[in-house]
Structures are given as C-alpha cells and as structure tokens.
Amino acid sequence: xxxxxxxxxxxxxxxxxxxxxxxADRPARERGGWFSKxxxxxxxxxxRRETPENLWVKCPDTGEMIYRPDLEAALWxxxxxxxxxxxxxxxxxxxxxxxxxxxxxxxxxxDDPLHFTAGKPYRDSLAASRKTTGERExxxxxxxxxxxxxxxxxxxxxxxxxxxxxxxxxxAFIAAAAEAVKRDTPMVAFTASGGARMQEGTLALMQMAxxxxxxxxxxxxxxxxxxxxxDPTTGGVTASYGMLGDIHLAEPGALIAFTGARVxxxxxxxxPGYQRxxxxxxxxxxxxxxxxxxxxxxxxxxxNTLMTGRxxxxxx
Numbered sequence: 258x259x260x261x262x263x264x265x266x267x268x269x270x271x272x273x274x275x276x277x278x279x280x281a282d283r284p285a286r287e288r289g290g291w292f293s294k295x296x297x298x299x300x301x302x303x304x305r306r307e308t309p310e311n312l313w314v315k316c317p318d319t320g321e322m323i324y325r326p327d328l329e330a331a332l333w334x335x336x337x338x339x340x341x342x343x344x345x346x347x348x349x350x351x352x353x354x355x356x357x358x359x360x361x362x363x364x365x366x367x368d369d370p371l372h373f374t375a376g377k378p379y380r381d382s383l384a385a386s387r388k389t390t391g392e393r394e395x396x397x398x399x400x401x402x403x404x405x406x407x408x409x410x411x412x413x414x415x416x417x418x419x420x421x422x423x424x425x426x427x428x429a430f431i432a433a434a435a436e437a438v439k440r441d442t443p444m445v446a447f448t449a450s451g452g453a454r455m456q457e458g459t460l461a462l463m464q465m466a467x468x469x470x471x472x473x474x475x476x477x478x479x480x481x482x483x484x485x486x487x488d489p490t491t492g493g494v495t496a497s498y499g500m501l502g503d504i505h506l507a508e509p510g511a512l513i514a515f516t517g518a519r520v521x522x523x524x525x526x527x528x529p530g531y532q533r534x535x536x537x538x539x540x541x542x543x544x545x546x547x548x549x550x551x552x553x554x555x556x557x558x559x560x561n562t563l564m565t566g567r568x569x570x571x572x573x
Contacts, residue, residue, distance in 0.1 A: 410443070420494075
C-alpha cells in the first residue's frame with residue numbers, strides 16, 4: 258500500500274491534493290473582499306484622490322515645502338522672508354486698492370525683426386513664453402488708485418524670457434508714461450529683468466534711450482516717477498529707467514546689478530550681501546527697502562505727498 262506523500266515545507270500541493278476537506282479542483286474564490294462587492298458608484302465616492310502637483314511649493318532658501326494656500330495668503334513671501342517672483346496679475350491685485358484697475362493695451366511690435374536664431378528660432382522662444390505666461394510680452398500696464406492716489410503702473414514679468422528689454426517692452430514703457438501724462442497722474446514701474454534682449458540686438462539697446470526720453474516727458478509735466486526694484490533687476494534696465502526714478506524702492510533681498518557678481522575682472526573679494534537691495538540701501542542707491550505687504554501703504558503715501566499742491570482750487 259503506497260503511502261500518501263506529504264508536501265514538504267514551501268512546496269505547493271499537487272493538483273489532486275485536498276486540504277481541510279476542500280477539493281483542489283474547485284475554482285479559486287474571487288479576491289477583493291467586501292470592498293469589491295460595493296456598487297461602482299459608491300466606490301467612486303471613496304476612491305483615493307490624486308494630490309495636485311502644485312499644492313506644495315519648495316522654499317528656495319531652506320528647501321522647506323510650503324503649503325501653497327499659505328504662501329498665497331502671505332503674498333508669495335516665504336516664512337524666512339524670501340519675496341518670490343510674481344507676475345503682473347498678482348502685482349496689480351496686491352498694489353491697487355481692492356485690486357481694482359483698468360488694463361491698458363501696449364502697442365504691438367514685430368515679433369522677430371532680425372530673424373534671429375541661436376540654438377532655436379527667436380519666434381519659438383516667444384511662442385513658448387506666451388504659452389507659459391498667457392501674456393503677449395514681458396511688460397503689462399494698468400491704471401487705478403493706490404491708497405487713493407491715481408497712478409499708472411507698469412509691471413515687468415521675469416517669467417517672460419527673463420523680463421528682457423526688447424522693442425515691445427520699450428514701447429510698453431513709453432505708452433505707460435504717455436498714459437500717465439494724459440491722465441495727469443504719477444507713474445510707478447515695477448522692474449524685473451535680466452537686461453536687454455539679445456535676440457533684438459541694437460533695437461533692444463535703443464529702448465534704454467527711448468525710455469529715458471519718456472521719463473523726461475513725465476518730468477516736464479511735473480509728474481512723479483517711482484521705481485520699485487524687484488528680484489532681479491539687471492543689465493540695461495538698471496542702466497536706464499530702473500535708476501532714473503524720483504524715488505527708488507526695493508523689495509527685500511532683490512538682486513540689483515548691471516552685471517552679475519561672477520563678472521569680477523579685478524578678482525576682489527566681494528562683501529556680504531553684494532548687489533542686494535539692503536547693500537544699496539546702505540550706500541544711498543535705494544531710498545527704502547519695503548516688504549510686499551507694506552508696499553501699497555508706502556507707495557500711496559509717497560504719491561499723495563509728491564502730488565500735493567498740484568491740484569488747483571476753483572476760482573472764487
């Protein structure tokens with residue numbers, strides 16, 4: 258009489274083996290447990306939801322992950338005080354009273370006057386920036402009130418090709434100055450730029466002189482021109498309208514320069530905080546470093562003060 262073979266440890270029973278009185282030929286029970294029996298509609302209600310990719314933002318200074326709604330409530334200023342870069346829509350919302358403003362269309366310019374290509378066509382770079390930012394160019398104009406003071410505001414967008422100064426940005430600056438003269442109001446410029454746009458060559462460099470002439474129109478009309486230097490403001494913008502204001506404000510930690518710190522031909526050891534807003538405040542190139550939350554109050558106070566006496570009383 259043959260002995261029944263007992264499977265050794267870890268060995269699977271043969272096809273005819275019975276365990277605990279259950280036939281091996283019986284079809285295996287469907288897996289999934291009680292949850293699999295719930296109606297599909299109910300399962301969808303309790304299905305795991307995907308976390309949005311942009312729910313957390315990494316602090317560039319500490320590497321800490323910041324909950325996006327908290328960062329938005331703090332006007333995009335991190336817990337350690339880093340003023341992160343923002344675009345025109347948020348800047349207008351934070352600056353004007355109640356966020357109420359009228360956007361002013363900037364003149365259009367030819368997209369690629371020099372038919373420039375370096376790595377990829379200039380037209381492709383423009384198309385990519387327009388898709389990313391939703392803006393046609395790197396500067397936007399709006400008019401409204403800042404703490405009761407009417408003003409025309411120009412905002413450069415660093416997200417659009419590094420805020421570079423080309424013909425379109427130059428035309429936007431000139432249009433903003435002309436609108437301020439037309440409305441008899443001050444002009445405020447929020448600068449953020451990597452310098453002149455190389456894809457436009459000399460046409461970009463010409464905008465420095467053209468913007469300077471537009472500022473002279475403001476001065477002839479006895480209208481204040483206030484500059485708010487944001488991170489970063491460099492190159493041809495610093496060398497022109499970025500440093501020609503009646504008052505220069507800056508956000509904390511903003512990089513302000515003509516060339517970067519790496520361009521150091523005399524190989525000198527650079528001091529701490531070199532080319533930052535606080536460095537220039539100590540040396541008189543910036544009048545005041547102002548946090549983003551305080552900017553509307555400070556701007557409103559400056560504009561109201563500078564415009565005092567310009568209104569004429571009606572004749573008796």
